[in-house]
Amino acid sequence: MKTMDFNILDSIPDLDNxxxxxxxxxxxxxxxNVDGIKNNDMMIMFHSNRIALxxxxxxxxxxxxxxxxxxxxxxxKIDRLNNSVKGxxxxxGQLLSPKxxxxxxxFSDESVFEVxxxxxxxxxxxxxxxxxxxxxxxxxxxxxGFIAIMLASxxxxxxxxxxxxxxxxxxxxxxxxxxxx
Amino acid sequence: MDNKAIVKFCKxxxxxxxxxxxxxxxxxxATYENYKEYIHKYTESGxxxxxxxxxxxxxxxxVDNINGNTDVNGCDDEPPKKKKKISICVxxxxxxxxxxxxxxxxxxxxxxxxxxxxxxxxxxxxxxxIATLLRDKAIILHLSDAFKDYKEDTLTPxxxxxxxxxxxxxxxxxxxxLDSGAISPLLITLNMEYPDEPQELEILKQLSPSLFQxxxxxxxxxxxEFTRPSVEQAMDKISLxxxxxxxxxxxxxxxxxxxxxxxxxxxxxxxxxxGRYIKLSRELPQTPWLIKGKRMMESSVQEIIFEPIAKxxxxxxxxxxxxxxFMSAGxxxxxxxCLGDGRPFAIExxxxxxxxxxxxxxxxxxxxxxxxQVIVQKLxxxxxxxxxxxxKGEETxxxxxxxxCIKLGNENPEPNILNGKTPVAVTEEDIRRxxxxxxxxxxxxxxxxxxxxxxIRVLHRRPLLTRTRRIYDVVARRVPDYPQLFTxxxxxxxxxxxxxxxxGEFGRTTPSLRDxxxxxxxxxxxxxxxxxLDWPRxx
Numbered sequence: 152m153k154t155m156d157f158n159i160l161d162s163i164p165d166l167d168n169x170x171x172x173x174x175x176x177x178x179x180x181x182x183x184n185v186d187g188i189k190n191n192d193m194m195i196m197f198h199s200n201r202i203a204l205x206x207x208x209x210x211x212x213x214x215x216x217x218x219x220x221x222x223x224x225x226x227x228k229i230d231r232l233n234n235s236v237k238g239x240x241x242x243x244g245q246l247l248s249p250k251x252x253x254x255x256x257x258f259s260d261e262s263v264f265e266v267x268x269x270x271x272x273x274x275x276x277x278x279x280x281x282x283x284x285x286x287x288x289x290x291x292x293x294x295x296g297f298i299a300i301m302l303a304s305x306x307x308x309x310x311x312x313x314x315x316x317x318x319x320x321x322x323x324x325x326x327x328x329x330x331x332x
Numbered sequence: 333m334d335n336k337a338i339v340k341f342c343k344x345x346x347x348x349x350x351x352x353x354x355x356x357x358x359x360x361x362a363t364y365e366n367y368k369e370y371i372h373k374y375t376e377s378g379x380x381x382x383x384x385x386x387x388x389x390x391x392x393x394x395v396d397n398i399n400g401n402t403d404v405n406g407c408d409d410e411p412p413k414k415k416k417k418i419s420i421c422v423x424x425x426x427x428x429x430x431x432x433x434x435x436x437x438x439x440x441x442x443x444x445x446x447x448x449x450x451x452x453x454x455x456x457x458x459x460x461x462i463a464t465l466l467r468d469k470a471i472i473l474h475l476s477d478a479f480k481d482y483k484e485d486t487l488t489p490x491x492x493x494x495x496x497x498x499x500x501x502x503x504x505x506x507x508x509x510l511d512s513g514a515i516s517p518l519l520i521t522l523n524m525e526y527p528d529e530p531q532e533l534e535i536l537k538q539l540s541p542s543l544f545q546x547x548x549x550x551x552x553x554x555x556x557e558f559t560r561p562s563v564e565q566a567m568d569k570i571s572l573x574x575x576x577x578x579x580x581x582x583x584x585x586x587x588x589x590x591x592x593x594x595x596x597x598x599x600x601x602x603x604x605x606x607g608r609y610i611k612l613s614r615e616l617p618q619t620p621w622l623i624k625g626k627r628m629m630e631s632s633v634q635e636i637i638f639e640p641i642a643k644x645x646x647x648x649x650x651x652x653x654x655x656x657x658f659m660s661a662g663x664x665x666x667x668x669x670c671l672g673d674g675r676p677f678a679i680e681x682x683x684x685x686x687x688x689x690x691x692x693x694x695x696x697x698x699x700x701x702x703x704x705q706v707i708v709q710k711l712x713x714x715x716x717x718x719x720x721x722x723x724k725g726e727e728t729x730x731x732x733x734x735x736x737c738i739k740l741g742n743e744n745p746e747p748n749i750l751n752g753k754t755p756v757a758v759t760e761e762d763i764r765r766x767x768x769x770x771x772x773x774x775x776x777x778x779x780x781x782x783x784x785x786x787x788i789r790v791l792h793r794r795p796l797l798t799r800t801r802r803i804y805d806v807v808a809r810r811v812p813d814y815p816q817l818f819t820x821x822x823x824x825x826x827x828x829x830x831x832x833x834x835x836g837e838f839g840r841t842t843p844s845l846r847d848x849x850x851x852x853x854x855x856x857x858x859x860x861x862x863x864x865l866d867w868p869r870x871x
Contacts, residue, residue, distance in 0.1 A: 157671050159819055160736040160811065162614065162857035169738070172835050172854060176789065200792040236793050275796060276785075280839050287839075295838045302792065 173293050180315035181208050182269050183324055186250070193269050196293065196316065201308040202275070205253060205268055205299045206292045207267070210325050214289065218258040222281040222288065226252040226265070230275045231299070241302050244273035253299050256288075270311045272303030333481055339374040341478055342585065345471060345584045348421035350428040354493050355475060364496035419586070423467050424490060425526045426590030427460065433498060436522055437505045440595035444506060444521075447598055450686035453509045453516040454598075456499045461526035461591055463533060465563050470584055473572040517601035526591040533558045535578045540566035542577035605641075605693075606714035606868030608674035609633055609700075610707040613662065614857075616665040629666065634658040636706045640699035641679065644692055649675045655682040661725030661865055670860045672732075674707070676725055676867035678714060687713065698850045714868050725865035726826060730804060732862040733830050735820040736811075737845070740852045757815040762849055766808040766820070770849035778802035778825070780848070785840040787832050801828040806848065817856070820845075831855050 185191040191233035192208035197327050224231035229245060231253060236244040247253075247268045254277070256264040268274075277299045281288055287296035303311070316324065335356055340354045353363060356374070361427035363370050420426045424669050467489060476480045495510075502511040502520075513519060526532075536558065537544045546551055565669040576582050611618075611633055620635060621628040642652050660677040664670050688696070693711045701707045739758050770779040780803040787792050804823040811817040822830060829841065836844035845853050 156667070157612070157859070159736045159857055161858050162669075162736060162859075163811075163814065163817070166738075166814075166816075169854075169856075172837070198788055200789060200793075202788050202791050204788075236796050239793055241796065247349055273792065278838075295836075297838055299790070300788065 163223065171294070172309065177204065177293075178312070179293070179318050179321075180312055181318070181321040182315050183208065183210070183321070185267050185269065191264075193267065193268075194205055194293070195269060195311070196297070197308065197312055200303060201303070203270065203272065203301045203303065203308065203311075204297045205301060206297050207266070207288065208321070209292070213256060218260050218262075220256050220258045220285060222285050223255045223257050224253075224277055224279075224282070226255060227305075231274065232282075234274050234277060236273070236275055241275050242274050244275055244302075247272050247274055247301060254281075266298060267316075268299065268301065270301065270303060271307055272301040274299060275302050276300040333479070333486075336374050338475065338479065338482070339371070341475065342373075342423075342819060344470070345474065346419060346422035346586060347471070348424065348426075348429045350493055350497055351421055351423040354423075354488040354490070355471065355486070357487055357488055359492075361496040364493055365500050367497060397861070420590045421590070422584045422587050423471055424464060424591075425461060425467075425524075426785045427464075427490065427524055427585055428493060428497060428756065429590075430501075432590055433501060434592045436498070436596065438500060439593055440502060440520055440522070440598070441506060443596050443598045447686055449518055449598070449600060451508075451516070451518045451600060453511045453521050454503075454506075454518040455511055455513040455515070455516045456495060456502060457519060457521045458498075459521060459523045460490050460494075461524060461529050462558055462560055462563050463526050463529045463561070464490055465567055466532060466536070467584070469567045469570060470575055470581065471576060473570070474584065478571050519599050521597045521599070522593055523595045524591040524596070525594050527589050528587075533563070535581065536563065536566050538578055539570055539574055600605075600683050600685070602716070603681045603687060604675045604714045604716060604719065605679045605681070605688075605711050606676070606718065607678075607697075607708050607711040608676050608867065609637065609660075609670065610672075610674040610709075611668075611670040611705070611706065613705040614667045614669060616705055617666045618656065618660065621666075631705075633706050636678070636703060637677075637700050637708065640696040641681075642690075643699075644688060645681075645685070650854075656680070657682070659719065659722055659731070661722045661863060661867070662731070664860050665831075665858075668858045668860060670863075671734075672860070672862040674709075675860070675863050676722055676723055676865050678719055678868075710868075712868055712870060718867075718869060721865070721867055721869070725863065725867065729826055729863065729865050730823055731826065731828075731860060731864070733820075733823060733824070734859045734861050735830060735834055735855050736857040737818055737820060737834055737853045737855050739816050739818065739849075740854055756851070758810050758818045762808075762851065763808045763810060763818065765850055766806060766818075766845075766848045769806070771843060771847075778804045779806065779841065782828070782833060782844070783842055784829055784832055785837075787829050787837060787840070800825065801825050803833065805829065809848075821861075830858060 173196065176198050178199075180195050181192065182195070183190075183192045185193055190210060190212040191210045194206045194208040196204040196206065200205070205261065222321065231245065234245050236242065248271050249269050251268045252265045253268045253274075254266050278287075279295070280295050281298065281327060288298070290296060334355075338356055339352045342355050350364065350367050352374070353367055354371060358364070358370070381734050418429065419432055421429055426432045471480075472484050472487060476484060499510050509516075537548070543562055547562070615629065616631065616633060617629050618633045620632045630820070636704065637658070638652055638656050641647075641656065645651075647655065657680040658673055658677065659680065664674065664675070697708045697711050701709075739756050739762065741756055770776075772778055772781055782801055782803060784801060786796050786799075802825040804825070805821075806866065807821040809819050809821075811819060820834070824830060832841045832844075834845045834853060836842070836846050836852070
């Protein structure tokens with residue numbers, strides 16, 4: 152047996168059913184009308200290892216606003232850009248509770264969206280690229296435009312995952328509210 | 333030094349023959365092998381000394397002994413004389429007294445019988461009661477006091493004398509050759525405990541209160557009150573006056589119960605097997621994958637390799653868990669094949685009873701490979717020193733990969749256009765751009781230097797770091813019949829995350845394939861094609 156006989160082309164997958172990087176590794180969960188604000192809809196992508204990526208749900212009013220905007224990670228008392236973590240357990244990371252504001256989306260018309268992190272955990276990393284390239288959030292919210300990376304215990308991650316809406320449930324809710332209008 | 337006087341002193345105090353030789357400071361193993369002759373030299377000829385702890389044979393030629401009993405073996409209606417009760421040596425608690433050895437021999441024989449080593453040599457070690465330190469010191473203090481020229485460091489250590497006496501006799505008993513630990517891989521350790529030790533060591537609280545009372549107070553921190561190092565430390569500072577001040581320690585107290593052997597442990601030095609594994613499966617982790625005790629994947633490279641070895645050695649699953657250890661020069665993901673010559677690995681076998689023969693090694697390779705998921709073509713014995721090569725391989729050697737990638741849309745998207753997800757045909761221009769891309773100087777042997785943050789898929793258990801890695805070469809090729817696919821042959825520094833370089837992981841690896849190609853891409857399959865390391869090296 153020669154391993155010359157083996158070629159990467161042996162492993163061409165079914166090209167009609169390819170999953171994106173996001174789809175391969177992450178389960179999307181949703182929280183709508185956060186803080187009672189209509190269309191303040193959030194999305195958290197859970198990796199199978201419980202790392203959570205925060206972003207906006209497609210139905211967030213952000214996506215229907217056409218003003219220019221900036222992403223500001225300085226949320227008043229805390230600058231998320233100063234976050235730093237050490238070691239495996241990410242010690243020293245900013246502690247987050249569901250209402251903690253991760254960043255502010257500041258529009259040219261002076262309006263502001265405050266982005267809540269929606270779960271209890273530790274802030275591991277914010278997507279600094281959003282400062283230079285804010286359009287990433289509009290164009291690729293579930294990949295390059297993610298907002299922040301969070302880590303929580305297995306217990307909390309499991310609980311949060313089960314409390315938030317699954318993709319199917321989310322679609323149903325959106326349909327319902329659209330039909331109501 | 334007046335040797336005869338010293339021996340007389342020691343005997344009066346209650347030492348056995350071998351201990352007397354120890355206090356004389358004799359260091360020649362041959363002396364101890366024939367200790368009875370030597371002791372005779374140092375005793376007043378014909379006179380048995382007080383408290384002689386040697387067994388006295390009661391013969392018909394009655395020996396005039398100090399206790400005043402003149403035994404004549406003559407009367408028939410007297411019961412046969414029992415052997416006189418032997419006084420236990422006040423220095424070694426009987427460890428160096430031959431009459432106590434048969435029990436030890438039997439414990440060793442029992443263990444050897446169970447294990448059945450093929451090894452014909454052995455080394456032996458003694459774990460002696462800590463109280464011997466106290467006894468040694470006490471006798472030395474008395475000796476120094478009685479003999480002004482007696483130096484405290486004269487004493488031959490108990491362990492040495494024990495190897496030269498007990499060890500030699502043990503060799504004859506078990507029919508093996510006695511060697512030093514540096515030479516023989518088989519170590520037999522006897523654990524001797526002295527039942528009255530706790531009471532004896534109590535006096536240290538009086539003699540060295542600073543050392544021991546603290547420990548007693550902090551019961552939580554110090555589970556054992558007296559450790560060897562702490563007792564050694566205490567012994568350094570004790571004076572004869574101090575010692576004599578303790579109740580019953582005005583003289584050397586007698587010993588009522590001898591030290592007993594609580595265990596005879598036999599351990600063989602670990603042996604090592606080295607080889608390279610080829611992984612043909614895309615659904616096989618390298619090591620067992622369990623989450624909270626639940627198995628996530630059916631088998632693993634490690635288990636497939638261990639199984640035939642466990643069979644040859646007749647190991648239970650528990651044995652396998654504790655006595656076999658798998659080590660490799662890096663690892664690949666579950667869905668990544670390892671081709672070429674395979675990845676170097678080694679197996680450590682703890683306490684092996686024997687070595688595998690050449691034939692057995694060949695058969696193990698055949699067994700491993702017949703499943704088709706893992707191929708091992710050759711397995712050989714390697715020495716412990718060789719193992720560091722594996723670690724080197726993991727950390728410093730470059731690896732070559734083959735990646736199958738797909739082109740997804742073009743760069744510089746216009747706003748509002750869904751991008752990065754729609755497959756698009758790869759052009760010759762694309763290929764050329766990838767092959768010519770570099771972000772280093774022309775003389776640099778690496779074409780691309782990348783900064784990679786800890787990938788999200790391992791971020792839950794690794795620290796968040798940015799690693800700089802070098803990609804030496806990238807060669808792209810189109811795939812016939814599949815216009816949107818292309819392959820990459822990539823040669824990288826050890827520790828480079830290739831998948832993340834290909835898809836860019838949301839921008840957390842930069843620059844990535846996207847910068848070289850001018851378009852976004854994803855990776856569909858990955859193979860390791862070469863792990864450049866000279867392994868295993870025949871001895």
